[in-house]
Amino acid sequence: MKINRHIATTYFVASKKMTTVAIVGVLLGMSIFMFMNSMAEGFDRTSSESFFKSTPHIRVYKDDVLSVPLSDEGTTLIVNPKVVPSKNTIENPMDWVKLIRKQPDVEVVFPQVSCPVFYNNGKSQIIGTTIGFDPVEADKMFKISSFTVQGRLSSLTTHQDGIVIGSGIAEKMNIRTGDKINITSSKGVNLTLTVVGIFKTNNSKEDKTKSYVNLVTGQQFLKENNVYVTDINVNVKNPEQAPQIAAELTTLTGYKAEDWKAANEAYMAASRMRKIVITFISFTLLIVSSFGIYNILNMTVSQKINDIAILKAMGFNGGDVVRIFVYQAMTIGAIGVALGVVFALILVQALQHVYIGGDIGYFPIRFEPWVFFRGVWLGLFITFLAGYIPAKKAAKVDPVSIFRK
Amino acid sequence: MILSVKNIEKYFHDPTDFKVLDGIGFDVDRGEFLTLVGKSGSGKSTLLYILSTMDTDYTGQLIIDGEDVSGYDQNRLSAIRNEKIGFVFQFHYLLTDFTCLQNVMIPALRLGKLSDKEVEYRAMEKLRILGLEDQALKPASKLSGGQQQRVAIARALINDPLIIMGDEPTGNLDSKNTQIVFDILQELAHVNKQTIIAVTHDNDFAKASDRTIEMIDGRLA
Numbered sequence: 001m002k003i004n005r006h007i008a009t010t011y012f013v014a015s016k017k018m019t020t021v022a023i024v025g026v027l028l029g030m031s032i033f034m035f036m037n038s039m040a041e042g043f044d045r046t047s048s049e050s051f052f053k054s055t056p057h058i059r060v061y062k063d064d065v066l067s068v069p070l071s072d073e074g075t076t077l078i079v080n081p082k083v084v085p086s087k088n089t090i091e092n093p094m095d096w097v098k099l100i101r102k103q104p105d106v107e108v109v110f111p112q113v114s115c116p117v118f119y120n121n122g123k124s125q126i127i128g129t130t131i132g133f134d135p136v137e138a139d140k141m142f143k144i145s146s147f148t149v150q151g152r153l154s155s156l157t158t159h160q161d162g163i164v165i166g167s168g169i170a171e172k173m174n175i176r177t178g179d180k181i182n183i184t185s186s187k188g189v190n191l192t193l194t195v196v197g198i199f200k201t202n203n204s205k206e207d208k209t210k211s212y213v214n215l216v217t218g219q220q221f222l223k224e225n226n227v228y229v230t231d232i233n234v235n236v237k238n239p240e241q242a243p244q245i246a247a248e249l250t251t252l253t254g255y256k257a258e259d260w261k262a263a264n265e266a267y268m269a270a271s272r273m274r275k276i277v278i279t280f281i282s283f284t285l286l287i288v289s290s291f292g293i294y295n296i297l298n299m300t301v302s303q304k305i306n307d308i309a310i311l312k313a314m315g316f317n318g319g320d321v322v323r324i325f326v327y328q329a330m331t332i333g334a335i336g337v338a339l340g341v342v343f344a345l346i347l348v349q350a351l352q353h354v355y356i357g358g359d360i361g362y363f364p365i366r367f368e369p370w371v372f373f374r375g376v377w378l379g380l381f382i383t384f385l386a387g388y389i390p391a392k393k394a395a396k397v398d399p400v401s402i403f404r405k
Numbered sequence: 406m407i408l409s410v411k412n413i414e415k416y417f418h419d420p421t422d423f424k425v426l427d428g429i430g431f432d433v434d435r436g437e438f439l440t441l442v443g444k445s446g447s448g449k450s451t452l453l454y455i456l457s458t459m460d461t462d463y464t465g466q467l468i469i470d471g472e473d474v475s476g477y478d479q480n481r482l483s484a485i486r487n488e489k490i491g492f493v494f495q496f497h498y499l500l501t502d503f504t505c506l507q508n509v510m511i512p513a514l515r516l517g518k519l520s521d522k523e524v525e526y527r528a529m530e531k532l533r534i535l536g537l538e539d540q541a542l543k544p545a546s547k548l549s550g551g552q553q554q555r556v557a558i559a560r561a562l563i564n565d566p567l568i569i570m571g572d573e574p575t576g577n578l579d580s581k582n583t584q585i586v587f588d589i590l591q592e593l594a595h596v597n598k599q600t601i602i603a604v605t606h607d608n609d610f611a612k613a614s615d616r617t618i619e620m621i622d623g624r625l626a
Binding site for chain 1: 450454457459460479480483484485486487488492494498499500501502503511512514515516517521560572
């Protein structure tokens with residue numbers, strides 16, 4: 001009812017100082033809450049973005065198998081478990097690739113080989129890894145073109161003897177696109193390739209060790225034929241669903257299908273930790289800020305206990321009294337939340353322009369609509385609770401006991 | 406008959422069980438100016454708060470305007486108070502954050518039957534009757550005791566209640582203001598046919614009313 005709002009507004013205006021303090025409390029709590037959560041989202045996004053530049057959502061490969069003890073009906077004869085010597089190739093890789101490609105939710109599939117290599121630089125050698133794959137498919141998955149700084153990845157298709165190297169290697173060896181590079185593989189194969197591209201990720205270790213070649217070149221390095229494949233890389237539509245799809249692929253192919261979460265347990269654990277800490281701190285801030293509202297309302301209720309008794313005598317019921325005080329709380333909350341949103345936006349804007357350097361570059365934060373949306377509702381909800389508890393107390397005031405004092 | 410009580414009994418439980426009202430029963434007619442008197446502790450104020458519907462912890466029957474309200478819940482009682490009963494307290498009890506005019510308007514705005522403009526007009530009218538139209542826009546706390554009590558009366562009148570109840574309505578006023586308040590109440594009873602029930606320990610005030618009910622130790626004398 002309008003009169004309840006009118007009374008609430010009058011009380012709101014009558015205690016300007018306390019109200020302002022409560023609003024500032026909500027403002028700070030809200031803005032830091034939204035800011036910190038935006039930051040968490042930003043961290044997550046940039047790290048998984050940089051992650052997926054070198055890691056597929058799912059990697060299918062042949063896992064090592066331990067030898068089974070030689071036994072005869074329960075009597076163990078020989079126990080010497082060790083890795084069964086076998087090639088870690090996937091049999092009939094192209095058939096598997098075709099089959100996996102047909103699975104729902106699967107977006108990109110391609111086979112690859114990886115081989116430890118030495119980049120020969122005069123007398124010194126740089127140790128690294130080269131990856132052999134189909135450049136067109138690989139570009140779809142890792143978006144290599146987006147961080148290629150010289151030449152083009154697609155040139156690999158026309159240059160069978162081409163190679164794309166990391167900027168760290170190029171710098172050390174003083175190489176540009178078009179130059180030749182001599183490489184020895186761990187299997188002793190020595191090849192001279194033409195540099196057709198140079199990439200620069202925001203991971204300096206990758207830049208100093210990694211290179212990309214055609215699948216056939218990779219197989220040559222390993223002294224293997226053209227059906228030798230160590231991994232099948234799979235990207236799915238939603239990376240979050242990778243573990244389930246990986247389990248399906250394991251049963252489908254019989255090979256080990258490992259999702260990116262399982263492959264990077266340490267990273268995932270750190271990310272979970274960060275999330276927990278940020279959530280904990282931001283929630284605490286939000287709750288602490290709501291104490292301001294709780295306080296001011298408790299105070300108002302105590303101060304206005306006579307008013308409440310009179311209002312009740314004049315025919316206001318418990319619900320009216322609750323509405324008066326909740327309305328007052330919600331007004332403080334709404335103003336605090338609105339200003340909090342503005343303040344959080346300013347913080348996000350300001351931090352976006354802070355250069356951190358290294359692998360991160362600019363501070364990885366941006367306006368996250370979902371975080372702000374959630375923050376606003378959470379803020380209003382906590383405000384409501386902080387107002388409702390004292391309001392309920394006010395509604396229970398017995399007017400007779402006040403008048404008879 | 407506008408109000409009737411039958412066999413009202415009430416106990417206080419703190420510190421020990423104590424029967425504060427015992428078998429109270431009487432009827433009040435429309436337009437009657439009734440005063441309740443008795444020594445302090447005789448239960449007259451306790452009875453008034455039961456009549457006012459604010460105190461529901463009793464046994465017996467309370468009939469207001471033909472409606473037995475004894476078993477009603479708080480929300481229905483609030484609505485009855487809002488529409489049918491006006492209050493005047495000893496300590497005037499205005500809402501200090503509001504102007505006099507707003508204080509008078511609040512019960513009518515709660516009732517919600519008239520537009521804000523009409524309520525404001527009516528409130529000004531009531532203040533004029535009580536000689537306070539020039540104080541209307543002042544904060545309630547800036548008025549003298551007598552003026553505040555008259556604002557409280559104007560507030561009690563805004564919804565044209567059937568019954569106006571007062572707990573020592575002149576208890577805090579000097580003799581001149583007491584006379585003014587008494588005259589107003591009498592006029593309301595006799596001209597407007599509104600019922601007045603007031604608790605008082607002012608004997609002159611009681612004598613001048615239409616009927617006096619005296620209470621002794623929780624019973625009617």
